[in-house]
Amino acid sequence: MGSSRRRLRTVLAATLAAVTLAAPVTAEAGGTWKHWTGTWAASMMAPSPGFGPNWSEEGFADHTVRQVVRVSTGGALARVRLSNAYGTGPLTITGATIGRAADGAAVRPGTLRNLTFRGSRSVVVPPGDEVASDPAVFGVRPLDSLAVTLYLAAPTGPATQHLFASATSFRADGDHRADLGAGAFTETTESWYYLAGIDVTGAVPRRDAIAAFGDSITDGALSTVDANNRYPDELAELLVAQGKPRGVLNAGIGGNRVLTDSPCLGEKATSRFHEDVLDEPRVGTVLVLEGINDIGFGALPPGEDPCFSGGPEVTAAQLIAGHRDLIRQAHRHGIRAIGLTLLPYKGAGYYTPEGEAVRDALNRWIRTSGEYDAVVDLDRIMAAPGDADLLNPAYDSGDNLHPNDAGYRAMAEAVASALR
Template identity: 55%
Template sequence: MSEDIVWNAGWSTAVQRPSTGFDKNWAEEGFADQTVRQVVRLTGSGTAARIRLSHRFGSAPLEVGGATLARTDQGAAVQDGTTRRLTFGGATSVRIPAGGEVWSDAAELRVAPFDRLTVSLYFARPTGPATFHAQAFTTAYRAAGDQLAAADPAVFSDTSVSWYFLADVELAGGPARQDTVVAFGDSITDGFASTTDAARRYPDALAARLAAAGLARPVLNAGIGGNLLLNDAPWYGERAGARFRRDVLDKPGVRTVIVLVGLNDIGFSEVDGADFPTYRPNPQLSAAQLVDGYRDLVAQAHAAGIRVIGGTIMPFQGAEYHTPQAEAKRREINTWIRTSGAFDAVADFAAALADPSRPEALLPAYDSGDHKHPGDAGYRAMAAAVDLASL
């Protein structure tokens, strides 16, 4: 394909350093003479695709022995006749330096919004710990040996719910888009407690709303479970301000970002680090300090010509880190988000999901059960709270 091809966003995730994570994953052990097969759901369209592999948190070079792209069938199965061998600068294998990344060459494959693609990666030699995204809420599959072209899904006998090394899918075949939406935040954006393999996170529901309204466009999910606005965390990724350029501003054609972050900065400081060892760092932070963090994100986005929608922090009474002090901070911050004029628009998630009889708590119909994360119905309500005209 032509070197001046125009690439648009199709799918993306925010990468993290290897960690134990919430569910079983393979990030710390990595891979050796194994194939990992991963499924992604697109919100863009095109006639060709390429992938980005990230080795951001690697400490030694990574050797990728081969890669394929195919239309997904069910589970680890792919549709007959759709497998494309990916190349990197014309070669079927690639070496990525520690801390680096690589784009594949274009592979011709026609795709439409909400199609699912399967990316298979083979690692002949030990990879070491794997840069990954912990909470994919999408099943990944692992098999022994080179199974890039495997037609029998049964060879992929191991599963996890994380993505490994895979960071982006971009699509070509049309004019440059300038309407991509990025949902940026923590586990509520990431989709914690949504149904696995069902694409029921709030950004998924927002993409479906846009399509139903005749306004289809790429919607990218840049959430990381546990992410903090002001501090890096070993389990929960780089702080929001540090990863904002990579995960939002550098994506192609971004017009709008929806920011929903800060709950963990408030909540972590309310628990004993000995009882919750992953809730670290957990310094006491004032509402004013968090507001300064929001202002930094807004300034970064506006400097790049991108609109910013501020999402209010949702109720969390009954959660392990809800206290009167935490509630006071949430209210102060939400008042600022609603009234300061710092944002181009506001998505009042807090008002949309609160229990009218107990406004400090989630409406039970929207509560996943832990009193801070919505379930599938709550995520649909969040998407409904976004004014499509504000995008």
């Protein structure tokens, strides 16, 4: 998949088209149009049943899918990136629009724009590939909520997705890409489909985007749905409040591991790092928080379910080697790597004393080795008073593993202090 965005850049160099506003974009009007910065992203995953209903396995046929996302930074022009990374055949996007989100599936009047792809309103995305829309004259402000709507007329087959969105996506029968109202969108799910990223340009180009790379804790599991309280979202809010908005890209995948691939929960971190961090536009810093699932799943017995069965057991030395691989990849591309120690997890469903010893050893290495460019010691920040192995009840969503909204905010505040 890492080559898909390199092929994409070659294609994009040939086009510069506007979207529905009166005048076409020119190099002069676009200014720094080539200097894209990621303002929102989701790591793509294979179709799977997940933990709840979603539309990825059945795919779409004569459906309109509207997805609402909140961006981190702004720009004068925007583009949308669509992925067919896990498709088994070509994906036809019959049409797509972007607009400012209102309530639910509604779009604010006067903001809806048709997206084009090399001047056409439709595009075919080859299997395993990704495309970006033409630059759209659509001024984006920091923390804007945008509605991206895809009309999929032909059967798509199983759909590339992001399973744990912590956000509501909407579906309607037929072509409703231009609808401002929500009436036709009668079906919902909490996953994203095909939507890999939104980029902006128009400001002074800086390589200052931040990729938050990790598992379900980065993904925002058990945060309030549709509230944008994942820790990367909270971090974006803090940066805007400081008057220093930056692109903050969520590269978390629930259930992801450093060393083991999953057919449902993403490729292992060392493999997907290129696609989900290095290929994202203008990333200058990566925040790494990953390894607790390697430890926890390793403590579970093997089972028949290929997505959620246990094993293999891992050692601290193996996890350290995986983290070193991520650091080397980041440094080879000039990206600053910040290590986040693993949160306490005593009492979680896959907790064991043996796993706790591995977590402690990995955290000690992150904390003291000096191999990361900086460290945020979430292990200590998020621990319960009087029990360093337990997540602070004030920050616990209830499963002794995932933070609640207050916990994600505390994480973001700690991370913000390590940025420069």
